[in-house]
Amino acid sequence: DTEVTQTPKHLVMGMTNKKSLKCEQHMGHRAMYWYKQKAKKPPELMFVYSYEKLSINESVPSRFSPECPNSSLLNLHLHALQPEDSALYLCASSQGAGPNQPQHFGDGTRLSIL
């Protein structure tokens, strides 16, 4: 079991649906991340929040909308996704947003777009 909890574990949605992915950590970490991982590929960074402020957006399409309501929670709102968005979505957290801060990953949400 990881200390970063992601819900739901699996999500199937149509291209017109709106859904949200949730990530929670109670380690007191101040940096949180969203990654997308396709099969047999490494994780690709999407967003970074540092001290609840968005600090990095890796040119992610606007159909993905992150939100950080507080230091323990990170959401990813999904709208009008495409079939190629089907992937494993990983949340990670680190104590701070510095170079020597290991990131700890949640179990991920496996997303399928019909």
Next chain:
Amino acid sequence: QKEVEQNSGPLSVPEGAIASLNCTYSDRGSQSFFWYRQYSGKSPELIMSIYSNGDKEDGRFTAQLNKASQYVSLLIRDSQPSDSATYLCAVTTSGTYKYIFGTGTRLKVLA
């Protein structure tokens, strides 16, 4: 383009042998280096972090860093079938805290 390279494998070793996984990186200013293990369909799990030249040991795992040659390696002693997984090398590049991941090496430990 800052790159992290790993041999995709599979690397096959017999049970009880030493598995040696290698990673090279292009950014000479890289500061931090991490090894993750990822089982099929699961999330990456942090195994080791290393920040300075030399060896760092943790149980059956040893990370080795050589900044002059720009490589980092992971040795797994007494390999077990349960070590069979993909091993991802991650490097934070100079001036940022973003990870650059290698493509991963698939390790198969044969019973």
